[in-house]
Amino acid sequence: MSRKPIFAANWKMNKGASETEDFIKSFLSKTQGLNLPADIVIAPPFISLPKLATLLHESNPVDNAHAIQIAAQNCSQFDSGAYTGEVSVMMLREFYVHYVILGHSERRAIFGETDAIINAKIKKARETNLKPIFCIGETLEEREAGKLEEVLRTQITEGLKDISEKDLSDIVIAYEPVWAIGTGVTASSEQAQDAHAFVRSVIADLYGTDPAAKIRIQYGGSVKPANAAELMACPDIDGALIGGAALEPQSFIEIIKNGTPV
Ligand code: PGA
Numbered sequence: 001m002s003r004k005p006i007f008a009a010n011w012k013m014n015k016g017a018s019e020t021e022d023f024i025k026s027f028l029s030k031t032q033g034l035n036l037p038a039d040i041v042i043a044p045p046f047i048s049l050p051k052l053a054t055l056l057h058e059s060n061p062v063d064n065a066h067a068i069q070i071a072a073q074n075c076s077q078f079d080s081g082a083y084t085g086e087v088s089v090m091m092l093r094e095f096y097v098h099y100v101i102l103g104h105s106e107r108r109a110i111f112g113e114t115d116a117i118i119n120a121k122i123k124k125a126r127e128t129n130l131k132p133i134f135c136i137g138e139t140l141e142e143r144e145a146g147k148l149e150e151v152l153r154t155q156i157t158e159g160l161k162d163i164s165e166k167d168l169s170d171i172v173i174a175y176e177p178v179w180a181i182g183t184g185v186t187a188s189s190e191q192a193q194d195a196h197a198f199v200r201s202v203i204a205d206l207y208g209t210d211p212a213a214k215i216r217i218q219y220g221g222s223v224k225p226a227n228a229a230e231l232m233a234c235p236d237i238d239g240a241l242i243g244g245a246a247l248e249p250q251s252f253i254e255i256i257k258n259g260t261p262v
Contacts, residue, residue, distance in 0.1 A: 076121070
């Protein structure tokens with residue numbers, strides 16, 4: 001089963017509109033003519049989405065800009081109304097947003113998002129055909145307590161509750177061990193591969209072997225140019241969700257290049 005790798009830059013709360021413009025101009029000039037056989041996604045803060053959309057799709061529709069797709073870092077589970085501070089999926093669609101990161105451990109831990117909220121957001125995203133990048137992962141305490149599989153199985157089962165097989169085919173899973181996020185500590189390729197194989201087996205339990213073989217599972221957590229090749233060579237790892245190392249164009253490009261041998 002060949003799955004196209006997908007590399008997504010999660011900028012978190014970094015880069016307003018002007019820094020977004022600097023990054024994109026540099027990224028596009030450095031990737032001109034390069035063959036990068038992967039889906040490339042950038043998730044800026046909400047406030048920078050209009051600038052990113054303009055740069056990628058309106059000012060320059062026929063060059064290599066089409067290679068990059070836009071993600072939001074979150075969305076509301078509601079359509080509209082009295083939800084101060086929230087952004088709806090319809091608003092995101094106006095800016096050519098194709099993906100939305102949901103269930104990130106920072107949203108779970110800092111902003112109290114539960115599996116049920118994440119499930120509601122995944123359903124709302126699918127109503128407008130947004131593709132969720134659905135994040136799951138265990139804390140160090142959970143791993144050390146031998147609860148890795150239990151935690152992942154619960155997050156997957158609850159997060160994907162009542163999601164159809166058809167909708168699943170537009171979902172990307174990101175396995176991100178919480179202890180590896182922003183810490184410089186990466187899971188070893190064995191640890192990552194074992195977790196990815198387990199995630200795929202849970203999808204097989206829920207949906208059958210064919211959807212499980214097709215779903216793309218990214219690894220996230222301190223991915224950098226130096227470790228991308230080894231991680232991406234694992235049979236069940238289909239790309240990466242990258243925070244810190246995707247803030248610089250060259251470093252993001254090196255990760256994609258190293259992770260997609262041609
Ligand atoms: P990191 O973040 O690459 O900085 O560890 C990954 C993520 O949080 O998605």
